[in-house]
Amino acid sequence: MNTTTQIPENMELVYQYPDSMTKTYTHYCPGCVHGIVHRLVGEVLDELDLREKSIGVAPVGCSVLIYNYFNVDFVEAAHGRAPAMATGLKRTNPDKFIFTYQGDGDLAAIGTAEIIHAANRGELISTVFINNAIYGMTGGQMAPTTLPGMKTTSSPGGRDCKIAGYPIKMSEILAQTEGAAYITREAGTDIRSIRKLKKAIKRAFLTQIEGLGFSCVEVLANCPTNWNMDPWESMLWSKEQMTPYFPLGTYKMREEVKALKV
Amino acid sequence: MTKELLKGNVAFAEAAVRNGLQAYFGYPITPQSEALEHFSGRMIELDRVFLQAESEVAAINMVYGAASSGVRVMTSTSGPGLALMAEGLSYIAGSEIPVVVVNMMRGGPGLGNIQPSQADYNFMTKSAGHGNFHPLVLAPANIQEIIDMVGLAFELAEKYRTLVMIAGDGSIGQMMEAAELPPMQEISTARPAWAVTGAVGRAPNLITSLYLGAEKLEKVNIRLQQKLATIEENEIRWQEYETEDAELLLVAYGTVGRICISVLRAARQQGLKVGLLRPQTLWPFPTARINELAAQMQGVLVAEMSAGQMLVDVEHAVAGKTPVRFYGRMGGVIPMSAEILEAVKQVQEEVS
Amino acid sequence: MAKGMVIIDVERCKGCGLCTHVCPVNILELSPDTFNAKGYRPVTVTDMDECIGCAACATICPDVVFTVYRQRRQRATATA
Numbered sequence: 001m002n003t004t005t006q007i008p009e010n011m012e013l014v015y016q017y018p019d020s021m022t023k024t025y026t027h028y029c030p031g032c033v034h035g036i037v038h039r040l041v042g043e044v045l046d047e048l049d050l051r052e053k054s055i056g057v058a059p060v061g062c063s064v065l066i067y068n069y070f071n072v073d074f075v076e077a078a079h080g081r082a083p084a085m086a087t088g089l090k091r092t093n094p095d096k097f098i099f100t101y102q103g104d105g106d107l108a109a110i111g112t113a114e115i116i117h118a119a120n121r122g123e124l125i126s127t128v129f130i131n132n133a134i135y136g137m138t139g140g141q142m143a144p145t146t147l148p149g150m151k152t153t154s155s156p157g158g159r160d161c162k163i164a165g166y167p168i169k170m171s172e173i174l175a176q177t178e179g180a181a182y183i184t185r186e187a188g189t190d191i192r193s194i195r196k197l198k199k200a201i202k203r204a205f206l207t208q209i210e211g212l213g214f215s216c217v218e219v220l221a222n223c224p225t226n227w228n229m230d231p232w233e234s235m236l237w238s239k240e241q242m243t244p245y246f247p248l249g250t251y252k253m254r255e256e257v258k259a260l261k262v
Numbered sequence: 263m264t265k266e267l268l269k270g271n272v273a274f275a276e277a278a279v280r281n282g283l284q285a286y287f288g289y290p291i292t293p294q295s296e297a298l299e300h301f302s303g304r305m306i307e308l309d310r311v312f313l314q315a316e317s318e319v320a321a322i323n324m325v326y327g328a329a330s331s332g333v334r335v336m337t338s339t340s341g342p343g344l345a346l347m348a349e350g351l352s353y354i355a356g357s358e359i360p361v362v363v364v365n366m367m368r369g370g371p372g373l374g375n376i377q378p379s380q381a382d383y384n385f386m387t388k389s390a391g392h393g394n395f396h397p398l399v400l401a402p403a404n405i406q407e408i409i410d411m412v413g414l415a416f417e418l419a420e421k422y423r424t425l426v427m428i429a430g431d432g433s434i435g436q437m438m439e440a441a442e443l444p445p446m447q448e449i450s451t452a453r454p455a456w457a458v459t460g461a462v463g464r465a466p467n468l469i470t471s472l473y474l475g476a477e478k479l480e481k482v483n484i485r486l487q488q489k490l491a492t493i494e495e496n497e498i499r500w501q502e503y504e505t506e507d508a509e510l511l512l513v514a515y516g517t518v519g520r521i522c523i524s525v526l527r528a529a530r531q532q533g534l535k536v537g538l539l540r541p542q543t544l545w546p547f548p549t550a551r552i553n554e555l556a557a558q559m560q561g562v563l564v565a566e567m568s569a570g571q572m573l574v575d576v577e578h579a580v581a582g583k584t585p586v587r588f589y590g591r592m593g594g595v596i597p598m599s600a601e602i603l604e605a606v607k608q609v610q611e612e613v614s
Numbered sequence: 615m616a617k618g619m620v621i622i623d624v625e626r627c628k629g630c631g632l633c634t635h636v637c638p639v640n641i642l643e644l645s646p647d648t649f650n651a652k653g654y655r656p657v658t659v660t661d662m663d664e665c666i667g668c669a670a671c672a673t674i675c676p677d678v679v680f681t682v683y684r685q686r687r688q689r690a691t692a693t694a
Binding site for chain 3: 013195224
């Protein structure tokens with residue numbers, strides 16, 4: 001510690017470690033937005049007093065070990081199948097809070113069918129979807145959300161959309177499903193977007209609690225390691241390069257969701 | 263209770279409902295769709311969970327999710343659907359959660375057809391997914407037996423925290439016969455201590471098959487193998503017919519096992535000393551008993567609706583003690599008892 | 615008198631430096647000469663007296679390194 005722990009009388013606590021999270025150090029690379037979003041999920045679980053009734057569904061990808069970081073019951077899904085597992089859990093445990101946490105390979109490639117049908121059924125689950133336009137865990141291959149021209153280890157010349165197709169816009173697609181109650185795309189790349197993102201996660205979780213339908217928060221994130229950038233540069237790149245292709249905003253919000261007090 | 267005229271698919275579905283099934287997730291596929299249809303009415307009527315999934319991939323993962331929370335859950339399918347479920351089956355085995363899956367085998371490979379077959383024997387008994395595991399595989403030969411095996415399947419799945427499969431075939435699913443259903447059982451509200459139910463007053467529970475350290479995963483594998491060894495010790499089931507004085511042994515399971523009872527009767531009438539061993543568990547396999555019986559036999563005939571899959575297990579069991587021959591039909595053709603009797607006679611001629 | 619203060623859990627820090635870019639009073643920097651047990655240069659506060667307790671650092675930190683305190687608001691008795 002390089003600071004004193006003596007807290008002056010006139011000071012009040014404004015930020016501390018979320019109770020819903022364990023103190024385990026994360027395995028994420030320095031500067032990875034996963035850490036930020038984990039923390040926001042932890043804060044929202046605390047604020048809504050959800051920890052004890054939560055069952056999380058872990059994906060395959062960088063966040064495969066998410067269960068190590070939460071004081072919450074967890075299951076580990078097969079790649080892309082988190083929404084199906086969450087469906088099985090929610091249908092048999094309607095009084096529990098069920099959330100999935102998925103990356104772009106998991107949700108937008110191998111698990112496209114599962115997420116679309118879970119959304120379309122209006123499954124009472126909440127999904128946090130991290131879009132960083134790359135496969136981080138397997139070493140930086142092209143993702144379904146890799147931007148046109150973006151270089152990855154499996155698109156070394158840059159993504160050629162004539163060969164690889166176009167980056168898929170999941171929030172826009174999910175918003176088309178009748179069962180979706182709340183679909184939004186946020187970013188986790190600066191103070192303002194992170195504060196807004198937290199509210200979105202809270203609204204998504206409340207959507208489930210109030211039984212209003214499926215909710216999903218897409219988060220434009222970063223990957224300093226596989227983008228070959230320093231963390232701050234990756235935050236700026238995410239804002240400058242990803243946002244034009246993946247516009248931020250709420251793609252679907254039912255009236256009842258809008259009325260929620262967040 | 264009295265017997266009712268029941269179709270196989272409806273019979274096993276209703277048996278599951280009466281055995282306290284809490285949730286069913288599935289995808290329609292011939293020749294087992296009547297089961298899914300039956301569940302769709304009954305489960306909803308009883309205020310339980312039924313969901314027709316978007317695919318077998320999703321269905322098995324819904325089962326995986328529900329089973330993780332310790333509820334009694336199952337699915338049913340046929341070959342092509344089972345192939346799609348292989349991923350989930352492996353995760354279920356790796357996570358050691360109790361799940362029951364019925365596979366009404368149809369002709370393959372590929373889209374094949376919808377006629378009865380036993381060509382998924384290797385698929386089911388040898389692993390049913392990637393990694394080191396065996397499901398416990400039960401093989402019913404008639405409607406009453408599949409009804410009884412549903413109850414047994416849940417019992418074994420929960421006792422060992424393991425994947426149990428019921429290996430039926432198109433004809434068992436489709437045929438009707440008189441059978442007795444079990445009484446209605448109350449749904450259990452208790453959840454096992456390992457299940458994910460919300461971490462109230464305890465450390466969080468985790469259902470996973472992920473163990474990143476090689477030594478750690480090897481330990482998990484060793485423990486899994488020990489469990490499978492215990493299952494092998496305790497749960498081998500089979501039926502024998504007139505083996506006491508038999509000189510020629512028929513080995514067949516399921517529908518073919520049932521046909522072989524007729525073959526045996528006809529052979530006996532013609533003075534041939536034929537016996538029949540019908541495995542009721544395909545894994546674990548009655549290896550020791552077949553080995554024991556082989557000593558008194560002049561030959562063994564294996565009959566299957568496949569190219570000879572169980573044959574390999576029988577040959578392994580016989581271990582060269584006596585000649586082993588095979589008679590099989592494929593592609594959805596059910597062998598007539600007269601054909602198998604001819605094969606019996608050929609073996610008899612060859613060995614005497 | 616500082617309006618705020620932060621406590622840094624040095625061992626959690628991975629030295630990503632995101633907080634140093636968002637601190638509105640520029641009092642955070644990566645330690646030029648010390649390392650934590652993981653081998654990262656952890657964030658340090660150059661002048662705690664300048665801290666305003668805005669929690670921007672805690673908001674962007676991926677590793678929950680910061681605990682933040684802020685001066686209680688004075689009752690609105692004084693005239694503006």
